Amino acid sequence: MADEITVTVVDDHPAMLVGIEQWYADAPEPVRVVAGGATSKTAWLPPGDTADVVVFDLQLAGQATPAFGELRRLVDAGRNVIVYTMRDDEQTALTCLDLGAVTFLTKTEGADHLVSATLAAARDRPYTPPALAGALSANTSSDRPKLSIREEEVLVEWFQSESRDLVAERLGLSPKTVTTYLDRVRLKYANAGRPARSKAALVARAIQDGLISVDDL
Amino acid sequence: MADHATATRPGATTATPTPVPDPHRPAAAPAPGPQPAPPPGQTAEQVRDRLVRGAQLAVLLVGVTTQLTSCLPQLLANRDRFGAWWTEVVGFAVLAGVAATIATRLLRNRSVSRPLAFTLCGACVAAAALASIPIPARLLLVADDWSFGIAGWYILAILLRTRMRTIAAVFAVHALVTVAEVLLKGVHDRYVTVQMGMVAVSVFGLELAVALLAVVLHHTASDAGEAAEREERTRTAEAIAEATHRDHRARYTRLLDTTVPLLAGLAYGALDPSDEQVRRRAAVETARMRQLFAETDDVSDPLLHELRAGIDVAERQGVSVQLAVRGEIRPVPQPVRQELVETAAAVLASARTTARATVLRTPAAIRVSVVADAPAEVAATVERQRRSRTETTTTTKNDRLWVEAVWRTKSP
Incomplete structure (x- = not known):
């Protein structure tokens, strides 16, 4: 199974781990959890150290503050990290993105989003779940990338409806175009702020895929 | 997630018989929290506005008193002295008109627009110049030339809200007009010229000192306004925190009524996790x-x-x-x-x-x-x-x- 995607899950709730494994079992492509544990050590020691994707809970046992430091170290080591958290505020989402997490998911977003995000992360493709889209549209910081009106609309509607079909219906676009807009926004963010390998990989892959051209940068 | 594990319990400790207001009922009491607060800076602006308006009224009062007690007797005394008395009367009337306009605006709490302010200042300078036309050169600026000082007070009352630089500039224009008049009429006596200079310096000096006081007042007003705003913010934050706490307590308490029976039912086997109804409740x-x-x-x-x-x-x-x-x-x-x-x-x-x-x-x-x-x-x-x-x-x-x-x- 050369194409199998391997995942390390860092989460302090055993039930979560079981649930995630179950979700991956139903994924359209083979995904296997190779390691799971309550601390980020799991992602640094074999067998978790070579997994393609790290699913990372920001809020770990015994820590009062989000584990941004741990996230940064994992990103700097070149890991593809999906932040999967209970925290539902935009500042956390934006910080994770800036640190170089490939995507940010809240635990209210279910199986579909985690599976899709994992498949995308393993292949350096962008994935913007609704919670993250909401954070991006509410972002008022001065270094916010400049988005087109259409991109703003798609972000807002995707956050609100969680459904590509509904967004497509409302804005008169095809579901595929909706995804393209979301990906473009994600790439604009990848191209801003603190440099990270994961961000560079996203942009490089997008150029290969023809999603953006070098001139867009 | 660790923090949430500890957060699920507060309901239990607060489940006292004290009636906790239920903020969830659709027709609940007025929502807690901030009422639409004035935008930041508005309180400070109001405080400043009131203080400066008071100062403007005070300066205007000085001007009106001077015009009635000092200028009016001088105007009447000048009646048959220099000829073309009507220019003095017109000047006096214009200045009185300016005073009335400012007074109405200030008392009705209406702002004076920039164009109106400069028009009124122009009227003051022109009225002062007009009223001094019949006065002979050697008597300019001294007591017989009643219009020189009074114009300055009204200009001050109008411009007290603006920057010091603007006030000084308008005074400079007033001074230049007077100097031009002196030069046109020609003064040959050095003693008289020096005397005129002294009068001008003392009049402008006093008026500029008042303007400087107004600048200090501006700063004090800003500080006072900010302090008032800070206090208001603290009060709002306190009210929010209290309402938040109440709201949270009420909602955690409500978990006791709904979540705890469900969990207990599952734990004791009274509820079947495969039952669709139970799943929905969960x-x-x-x-x-x-x-x-x-x-x-x-x-x-x-x-x-x-x-x-x-x-x-x-x-x-x-x-x-x-x-x-x-x-x-x-x-x-x-x-x-x-x-x-x-x-x-x-x-x-x-x-x-x-x-x-x-x-x-x-x-x-x-x-x-x-x-x-x-x-x-x-x-x-x-x-x-x-x-x-x-x-x-x-x-x-x-x-x-x-x-x-x-x-x-x-x-x-």
Whole structure:
């Protein structure tokens, strides 16, 4: 199974781990959890150290503050990290993105989003779940990338409806175009702020895929 | 997630017989939290405005008193002395008119626009010059030339609100006009020239000193205003914190009534986890707890608070509601809030099993949206609701109804 995607899950709730494994079992492509544990050590020691994707809970046992430091170290080591958290505020989402997490998911977003995000992360493709889209549209910081009106609309509607079909219906676009807009926004963010390998990989892959051209940068 | 494990218990400790107000009832008491607060800086502005207005009135009073007690007797005394007395009378009348205009504006608390202010200043300088035309050169600026000093006081009363530089510039114009007049009429006596200079310096000196006091007053007023604002913010924050605490306590207490029996039932085997009914109850409780955990410190946003009442109604009907909120809390006027919440509540109330509610606040708009498995007819009901301040869009697809209410604060 050369194409199998391997995942390390860092989460302090055993039930979560079981649930995630179950979700991956139903994924359209083979995904296997190779390691799971309550601390980020799991992602640094074999067998978790070579997994393609790290699913990372920001809020770990015994820590009062989000584990941004741990996230940064994992990103700097070149890991593809999906932040999967209970925290539902935009500042956390934006910080994770800036640190170089490939995507940010809240635990209210279910199986579909985690599976899709994992498949995308393993292949350096962008994935913007609704919670993250909401954070991006509410972002008022001065270094916010400049988005087109259409991109703003798609972000807002995707956050609100969680459904590509509904967004497509409302804005008169095809579901595929909706995804393209979301990906473009994600790439604009990848191209801003603190440099990270994961961000560079996203942009490089997008150029290969023809999603953006070098001139867009 | 560790913090949430500890957070699930407070309900138990606060389950005292004390009646806890239930903020979820749709017709609950007025929502806690900040009423639409004045935008920052407004209080400071008001304080400054009142202080400066007082100072303007004081200076105006000095001017009017001078004109009546000192200038008027001099005007009458000049009647048959220099000829062309009418220019003095006209000058006097114009200055009195300027004083009346400023007084009316100040007493009615109406602002003086910049063009009007400069017109009035121009009138003062012109009136002073006109009134001094018949006065012979050697008597200019001294007591017989009554119009010189009085114009300065009125200019000061008009411009006290503006920057020191502007006041000095207008005084300079007034001085130049006077100097031009002196030069035209020609003064040959050095003693008289020096005397004129001394009078000018003392008059302008006094008036500029008052203007400087006004600058100090400006700073004090700003400080006082800021202090008042700080105090107000602290009070608001305190009120919010208290309301938040009450709200949280009430909602954790409510978990006792709904979540605890469910958990107990599952633990003792009284409820079957494979039963569809039990699963639905679990979904509702999960959604409810998630909302509680996801809340940070700013729950006391009246908009969210009112929306929660609608969510609560849906939850009681066994609908699991997911709520996501983005953007900073902003004051939303009550009528707008009502329209936004009513639209969302209509959809929430007709949801069958699941609903997603979102609040998105951006600088351009406030959006409240609900996606639910509600009957498509609800869309028509929502569209029929009367609204004047918000826009609503409905979309139906695959048995799902999506309604979005938007209050635009800025044109896109």
